[in-house]
Amino acid sequence: MSRHAWIDASAGVAGDMLLGALLDAGAGLEVVRRAIDEVLPGSVALSVTQVTRAGLRALKADVDPLVAAPPHRTWRDIRPLLEGNDDALAVFGRLAGAEARVHGTEPEEVHFHEVGALDSIADVVGVCAALRDLGVTSVSAGEVALGSGRVRTAHGELPVPAPAVLELARGWRVSGGGGHELATPTGLAVIRALATRCEDLPPMTVDAVGVGAGGRDTPGRANVVRVVIGAPEPGTAEAVVLEANVDDLDPRLWPGVLAGLLSAGADDAWLVPILMKKGRPAHTLTVLCRPDRAAALRARIFRDTSTLGVREGRRSKTALPRTSRDVTLAGGTVAIKIGYADGVITQAMPEFEDVAALARRTGRPEHAVLHEALAAAAAAGLTPGSAAPKN
Numbered sequence: 001m002s003r004h005a006w007i008d009a010s011a012g013v014a015g016d017m018l019l020g021a022l023l024d025a026g027a028g029l030e031v032v033r034r035a036i037d038e039v040l041p042g043s044v045a046l047s048v049t050q051v052t053r054a055g056l057r058a059l060k061a062d063v064d065p066l067v068a069a070p071p072h073r074t075w076r077d078i079r080p081l082l083e084g085n086d087d088a089l090a091v092f093g094r095l096a097g098a099e100a101r102v103h104g105t106e107p108e109e110v111h112f113h114e115v116g117a118l119d120s121i122a123d124v125v126g127v128c129a130a131l132r133d134l135g136v137t138s139v140s141a142g143e144v145a146l147g148s149g150r151v152r153t154a155h156g157e158l159p160v161p162a163p164a165v166l167e168l169a170r171g172w173r174v175s176g177g178g179g180h181e182l183a184t185p186t187g188l189a190v191i192r193a194l195a196t197r198c199e200d201l202p203p204m205t206v207d208a209v210g211v212g213a214g215g216r217d218t219p220g221r222a223n224v225v226r227v228v229i230g231a232p233e234p235g236t237a238e239a240v241v242l243e244a245n246v247d248d249l250d251p252r253l254w255p256g257v258l259a260g261l262l263s264a265g266a267d268d269a270w271l272v273p274i275l276m277k278k279g280r281p282a283h284t285l286t287v288l289c290r291p292d293r294a295a296a297l298r299a300r301i302f303r304d305t306s307t308l309g310v311r312e313g314r315r316s317k318t319a320l321p322r323t324s325r326d327v328t329l330a331g332g333t334v335a336i337k338i339g340y341a342d343g344v345i346t347q348a349m350p351e352f353e354d355v356a357a358l359a360r361r362t363g364r365p366e367h368a369v370l371h372e373a374l375a376a377a378a379a380a381g382l383t384p385g386s387a388a389p390k391n
């Protein structure tokens with residue numbers, strides 16, 4: 001079942017605020033603590049307190065260091081700690097890219113702001129674990145309030161929005177004002193890496209709301225981030241399309257690449273033959289997936305093919321409601337996959353894997369089993385135009 005999380009950052013966002021909001025929405029505190037401890041064993045303590053911000057109740061998450069943070073850790077040093085945690089890697093990758101542009105260096109060489117490195121890692125790992133624990137499969141967020149004025153940092157006073165925040169804001173709807181910093185680099189990096197689009201609250205059936213507090217209590221403007229979680233409007237889902245044109249992969253490897261992508265969570269993966277620049281015969285690899293699988297599948301495309309780049313696009317996917325019924329034939333059963341709209345069957349097709357397995361078991365040709373399955377489906381009233389079976 002898909003579960004969408006929408007982030008209301010209209011009063012600002014920081015990593016600890018998001019973590020507080022997700023814990024408030026029902027993510028397990030112990031689950032999150034364990035996830036953080038796996039990455040930073042014995043290094044930080046996570047606690048939560050109920051507070052009010054401009055009269056609103058909210059959960060404040062605090063990450064306290066238990067050890068002194070190593071003074072100079074680059075993205076190259078931090079990346080191995082996050083190995084296997086695709087979402088956290090994506091968030092820190094964004095942060096490293098933004099910092100690299102601001103400081104004129106390479107992402108690998110970026111020094112995360114020393115004092116904050118430990119709690120920033122804990123916040124990001126905690127947020128990713130909380131989303132997983134809540135069963136969130138897609139994320140979007142609204143306009144982000146960035147703030148205004150100046151902020152004091154270890155490296156002196158910086159203008160607000162902080163330089164890294166402005167880098168992360170490219171392509172997102174934001175607002176300024178308020179007199180102080182409202183969005184931090186870590187908070188905005190989480191949104192930019194995990195949210196697939198900037199939108200006002202989308203249509204959904206809400207089943208959880210979480211409110212996370214920032215440190216400052218400003219009268220007149222509640223310093224909170226809110227997370228709204230629910231089931232998206234039935235029938236519509238967000239999908240991500242990943243694409244790459246490849247002209248130099250040994251063609252014998254493609255079946256394994258496609259099978260690997262499907263087993264890693266792609267909804268579909270296919271190849272289209274193309275004629276590329278310089279008249280080269282090549283293939284476009286296209287992968288369709290849920291937003292929460294995009295990071296892992298992108299990494300897999302880079303690992304399993306020779307491509308140097310992956311294009312990425314967001315799509316809205318409309319899927320017919322579907323169900324399945326078994327029909328019994330000589331020698332076994334075959335599932336009939338049924339699609340329907342407004343209570344009427346539009347498609348009723350035998351599951352081909354079942355057809356092939358039954359054909360193998362009984363020594364009959366696949367086309368014969370397929371026809372028998374279609375006939376059995378028709379006899380059971382499972383034909384286009386008939387009433388859809390009740391689930």
Ligand SMILES: O=C([S-])c1cc(C(=O)S)c[n+]([C@@H]2O[C@H](COP(=O)(O)O)[C@@H](O)[C@H]2O)c1
Nearest residue numbers: 113116120153154155162163164184185186
């Ligand atoms: O210390 C430095 S160099 C520094 C640089 C920047 C840039 O935008 S570059 C930002 N900051 C501020 O650090 C805190 C903590 O941010 P987290 O994302 O780690 O929570 C925040 O106030 C930034 O504006 C510091």
Ligand code: NI
Nearest residue numbers: 099102103164
């Ligand atoms: Ni910086």
